[in-house]
Amino acid sequence: MTAQQPDYPRGSAPARLPLHSPRCMGCGPDNPAGLRMRAFRDGDEVNADVVFDEHHVGAPGLAHGGAVAAACDDLLGFALFVAETAAVTRSLSIEYLAPVPLHETHRITARIQAQDARRLNIAATGAGPDGTVRFTAEAVFIVVSLQHFLRHGDPDGVWRLLDRLTDGNADEALRTAAELPEHPQPGTEEGGWSS
């Protein structure tokens, strides 16, 4: 069985956020072992529903702690759309408050707690179907320039991601990024995602 996340409930109107990449372990629909989360922005919060399945087993019938951490890391990364900056996880801390059964829908909600120069503190909660919080996450993200992803990752993949995020203007986004200081401050135009 493969994880297939439910759509956001009808009647609400949060904005669907773009994928990190089609094969992203957290949100990529083309990763058969991934979590296939669909992330939404709702004001200053972001959220996604996650259903752990046989790909994510720890103890029989329960989600692996690493899979729970991966889901949190991915959703915390979507909070960067609220901060309007690119950043990467520097540290991630999970509180496993209760077992997380497979095949149950968990709603993860994340919010930026604080921002100080390049450092963003982002926190999340993960609630089971009855609303009980079963895990929480706290992370420090560090703002990086686009060159970080070009230097360390797959430049073609970064280009495709930027092209989606900028409605086909990746060339311009990358040209602009190349002219910027290495580590723009969050909240400035230079540090933001082009949108």
Ligand SMILES: CCCCCCCCCC(=O)SCCNC(=O)CCNC(=O)[C@H](O)C(C)(C)COP(=O)(O)OP(=O)(O)OC[C@H]1O[C@@H](n2cnc3c(N)ncnc32)[C@H](O)[C@@H]1OP(=O)(O)O
């Ligand atoms: C466009 C795509 C957007 C997608 C966003 C999805 C977000 C999802 C959340 C994630 O999963 S992010 C993945 C997990 N996190 C990381 O991979 C972060 C790895 N850590 C770092 O790259 C650095 O520690 C960090 C940028 C957070 C902070 O580095 P600093 O800029 O404060 O300074 P430092 O002196 O430690 O490092 C300077 C440079 O050397 C690199 N570096 C440090 N130690 C190194 C080492 N030992 N070997 C090789 N490179 C090293 C470091 O990555 C950095 O590269 P950039 O200048 O390109 O950003």
